[in-house]
Every structure is written in C-alpha cells, then in structure tokens.
Amino acid sequence: MNNFRIELAEILEVDGVEKDELLSSFECWDSLTILSIIALAGENYNVTLSAADVNNSNTVGGLEELIKSKRR
Amino acid sequence: MKGFNPYSHDGRHYLITGAASGIGKATSIVLSRLGAKLILADINENGLENTRHACDGENAILPINLADLASIKDKVLKMVDGFDKLHGFVHLAGKTYIAPLKSVSEEKCREIFTINTHAAIELAKIFIHRNVYAGEKGSIVLVSSVYGLVGSAANVAYAMSKSALHGITKSLSIELAVKGIRVNCVAPGFVKTNMLDSASDLFDSNHAETLKRLHPLGIGEPDDVAYSIAYLLSDAAKWVTGSILNIDGGFTAQ
Numbered sequence A: 001m002n003n004f005r006i007e008l009a010e011i012l013e014v015d016g017v018e019k020d021e022l023l024s025s026f027e028c029w030d031s032l033t034i035l036s037i038i039a040l041a042g043e044n045y046n047v048t049l050s051a052a053d054v055n056n057s058n059t060v061g062g063l064e065e066l067i068k069s070k071r072r
Numbered sequence B: 001m002k003g004f005n006p007y008s009h010d011g012r013h014y015l016i017t018g019a020a021s022g023i024g025k026a027t028s029i030v031l032s033r034l035g036a037k038l039i040l041a042d043i044n045e046n047g048l049e050n051t052r053h054a055c056d057g058e059n060a061i062l063p064i065n066l067a068d069l070a071s072i073k074d075k076v077l078k079m080v081d082g083f084d085k086l087h088g089f090v091h092l093a094g095k096t097y098i099a100p101l102k103s104v105s106e107e108k109c110r111e112i113f114t115i116n117t118h119a120a121i122e123l124a125k126i127f128i129h130r131n132v133y134a135g136e137k138g139s140i141v142l143v144s145s146v147y148g149l150v151g152s153a154a155n156v157a158y159a160m161s162k163s164a165l166h167g168i169t170k171s172l173s174i175e176l177a178v179k180g181i182r183v184n185c186v187a188p189g190f191v192k193t194n195m196l197d198s199a200s201d202l203f204d205s206n207h208a209e210t211l212k213r214l215h216p217l218g219i220g221e222p223d224d225v226a227y228s229i230a231y232l233l234s235d236a237a238k239w240v241t242g243s244i245l246n247i248d249g250g251f252t253a254q
Helices: A004-012 A031-045 A051-056 A060-071 B022-033 B045-054 B069-081 B106-127 B156-177 B194-200 B207-214 B222-233
Strands: B013-017 B037-042 B060-063 B088-091 B138-143 B181-188 B244-247
Touching: A004 A031, A004 A060, A031 A051, A031 A060, B013 B022, B013 B106, B022 B037, B022 B045, B022 B222, B037 B045, B037 B069, B045 B060, B060 B069, B069 B106, B088 B106, B088 B222, B106 B138, B106 B156, B138 B156, B138 B222, B156 B181, B181 B222, B222 B244
Parallel strands: B013 B037, B013 B088, B037 B060, B088 B138, B138 B181, B181 B244
Antiparallel strands: none
C-alpha cells in the first residue's frame, strides 16, 4: 500500500492527499471518481469494493483502512 | 399449411459461446427447444453442465478459455469431429469493463478485446473450415450491446470491443455471402443477468432507477434476446445479412 496515496491523489486530480481529508471534499468527487477508486482497488490491490463501500469510508484514511482490511 | 415453420431449427447444429449463463444459457435452451443440436462452450464447466441439463435433446459441452485464442481452433475442430458439422455459431461470451478513462488499463483492454471481439473473428475463421461448416444455411450471430451503438461514461474499453463487432458483422457478411453464410449482430439493452447484478454494485442506489428509465419497455429478460438470435439463425431470416438488430426495450429509440 506504499503508493496508495499517490495513486489516490492522481485519481482525485491533486498533488497529494492527507489521511483526514474528506473524500467528498475534493472538487472532482463524483460517480466516475468512485468508479476509478473501485478500479484501482481491484487492479492494484485485488480488492472488490462497491460504490457504497467507497462512500461509507468517508476519508482518505478510512478508504486506506478499508482496502487494507479487505486484503487480509 | 401443416409442417410449415421457417423458425424451426430441426437438423441444425450450432456452437454457442457464453452458454453457461445469462443470455447464452437462454439462447441455448430456446434453440434446443426449436430442434437444434448444440455445442455449448464456456470457461465455466459447471455452468455448462447446468445449461446442458436445461436444454432439450443431446448436446455437447466444450469448456474453453476464449482469451487463449491460439487454443480455440484445435478444441473446436476436435469437438466438431465427434459431433456434426455446424450450420452456424453465436458469439455471446463477453466481459464487461467499467472503468473511467483515467483508470483504463492496457492489459485489461486487451483482455476485453480478445474475448469480446477477436474471439469472434477466430471463431468465424474456424467455422468456414471445410471440416466444420455444413456447407449450407450458414449463419453467424455476434452479440454486441447498446453500448456499441450509443455512448456511456466509464465504458470506453467495453464500447470499443462491442462497436468493433458491428464492423466485423458488416465486413464478414460481404466476404462470406458467397459461401451462403449470413452474418448478423444483436445489440441487446440491459437484461436481468448475474453480469448486470455484479455491475450494479459499482453504482449508487439510483442506478436501478436510471436503468429502468433508459428502457421504455423495462429491463429485458434473457429470452427476449434469445428469440432474436433464434430468428437470425433461422430460415425466416434467409435474406438478412450484415444487420445490427437492436433488442433493447426502446433504449436506442430515444
């Protein structure tokens, strides 16, 4: 998961992301961004997420933890 | 007139890819009930057994990975050798790939294209082989999607693979007419299948409502598409080739 925040920042179209930042606060936050995160989790971490999973994770850190927990 | 039925498939033999589930399973059942003898092909062997069990008559199963293009010819030739020569095939096997542009991966695109599209060309090439084609009443049906015809977000790779089938249909319909082989395509809208269920998880709760709105006649059943395929394979469509038939509950009428 070393590159996760870099990959997420790329999807969120910003230079970097912080653990406590709200996902919905990013300017590009929409259903396509959620789909991109689902694709990232599937292809890079072999984790299946639903749109509801992503939305419920709320923050960058929450999303990171969710993916980590599903990898175990 | 007794015995008159241009929709009959008595004495016809077809290979159906994607036969283990969804529209492929429904098409296999419909064709078998109309008298056809089938080679049921799919990567999912258990699903194939279920389909065979649900079909009428004696049908064969062919477990096959269409992503491995090089292996298709040998497997189909061997299967047809112990079966009967074919009058046609239906390419229903396909994978979806929902990914916005910034997430599209080349590897995944290649996989989708190989299974959804290139496998159709490979199957057509094998079908015209003298040991495979029955020599008369030839009919190929490729199954694309409304998303081969109209745009939708996060669908660029899938749309590429499905719209390419339309070009293949038209090109092969001209090339194979001289052999008496018709080539047509069905472009279905959304149908209640496991593929649709798994894709729905990717979207929010409004997705089901949005899909419904896109189909004036509602979401389809696998049989709705199966009947159109049975028509295109039958003598009732003997003057139909190179066509793209929209079976979509009005999706593309809007």
